[in-house]
Amino acid sequence: MDFSYSEEQQMLQDSVQKFVKGQYDFDTRKKIVESDQGFSADYWNLFAELGWLTVPFSEEDGGFGGSAVDLMVVMEEFGKGMVVEPFLATTVLSGGLVSELGSEAQKQDMLAAIMEGKLQLATAVAEADSRYNLASVATTASKAGDGYVISGTKVVVFNGPAADKLLVVARTSGQKFDRDGISVFVVDAGAKGVSTRSYTAVDGHRAAEIHLQDVQVTADALLGTEGKALESLEVVIDRATLAVSAEAVGALTCLLQKTVEYTKTRKQFGVAIGTFQALQHRMADMFVECELARSIVIMAAMKLDSAASAADKAKAVAAAKSRVGRAMRLVGQEAVQIHGGIAVTDELDVGHYFKRVTTIEHQFGDTDYQTMRYAAL
């Protein structure tokens, strides 16, 4: 099999790599995280100029091509820089839903604006009781006149604070756990009845609890066919899951490299601690984990780009997130442990990579969830 990148993918990787190395060092990132907005509008515009915001979209949507391998290439490099700009929330998740479900008019309204960097979006899926089950939706959207009235609370909505529009998953019919009856609505973040409780997540990304109380939307706010959104939602969440798994591979690679480097310079008992076999074997284990994580993410990306069935694609993503989840826990914890005290301080980047991979572990289904999902598929 040929695992080498195409010329275009190589160029894409080089360009993101160059940005992360040259313009996204740890101190710069820290300033961005601590800024009011929590991400850099200048960098967001730069991403648009460089065409990165088109990567998740197909050519017919005006994008770069929309392949999962392309997405993997970008996300892995973002993972190395712990990039906090809302690429995942706006393009992969929300843009993905618009692309999957949207009418021509809705696509025209939003996709170009996303790719030009002019529109910020957030997808509001999770609820306080839903855990990772996408079919568990208590938020309701009831028909009212020509439109709908939406009520409910969505939790930990990434990019919620900066979003111009929210894509809200709500139930238009059926009971709480029914697969049928789930719809997606485009809601203006400033609409009457929407209140946003913004905060910073542990990894520095911005998120919000979003309360919707009798929020009125017109009929054209509905994305796709009423009550039939779940399958598309699953496809899009799986793409996002693959994206964060690829991001994790980038972050884990950095954790390994930094740990190995540190043990070559840190001296105790008169020698570099990297000379201790007890630590060498553990770093060898970290390396194995990183390689398996990378391998399974490549597998899943290739599967998504293939003509495999929807179930096979879902199963591949579940496998990837499950296996990367194990790697994140082991490599993250070992990087901190082998560094020692310095890695539990805020000043060293290692702790921040650890926080980012820990966050990814708990997004879109943790390791147990994805393992059991794999078993059930």
Add this chain to the structure above:
Amino acid sequence: MGLYGAMEPVAFGMKMVAPVIYSYGNEEQKKRFLPDILQSNVWWCQGYSEPNAGSDLASLKTTAVREGDHYIVNGTKTWNTLGQYADWIFCLVRTDNTVKKQEGISFLLIDMKTPGITLSPIVLLDGEPEVNEVHFDNVKVPVENLIGEENKGWTYAKVLLTHERTNIAQVPNSKLKLQKLRNLAANTADGYGGTLLDNPVFKRKLAEVEIQVLALEFAELRTLAAVSVGKAPGPESSILKIVGTEATQFIDELYMEVAAYHSLPHVPEQFTDGFDGEHVGKGSVAASANTYFNNRKKSIYGGSNEIQKNIISKAVLGL
């Protein structure tokens, strides 16, 4: 106290420096320091690690040079927990540079108000300035604050460390956390109409750590039984340190797993008095990620778990 979730007194006094003072201090020192420790009138902190002396603690470089009735102390200590509130610090200092590193160390008690002591806070992963670097710049310490004999400090330091390690096991605390975790899981939706405690994968993990803590509890009781007949805790305190810290850390992982998405918001202000905004996540769930991050220190401090394995290899297994 751990079992009922009561606030414990800061360990550095009662559980760490007190055993050293009552074992190796003179009568004057016992009278001067122990009653205040017993009544928690004085806050103690620790001056052990240095930036270049972590696992290799005996390579410490902070010096104490005798001048008349005083020692003049110079150097930097690190990972000093909550020293910003402390009244006194117990320190390992180098009093002889010419001998084997373990043989030139002394154990000094220093009043934190002494001129020349400055602190630089270190912010940890949960965003809190919990530890400090403590800088000593020509700090004058009366010789009567020396515990035991000059250059015998390493022996006392090790005794203190075995007490610290026994204490780190925190079995009652883990039992309480497990009990609460079980209740929490019983009241947490699994997303499918049941609770997380119905989830066989979660249930198994919870049972495994409960069993581990049970084994640890009896390992600790055996150690305490030996201590009660006059033996100081020996190398077996390393077992307690390794297993105790790992159990705590695993429990923290489970809390995060229960919290799921709500483990992720970082909203420290909601834990402060008088906060009247909207809470994000409930109680222990809301703090679960920061607790997990912060407690990674447990397998590092008090002699890293790797050092504990070295102690077991050498002192117990004779390797």
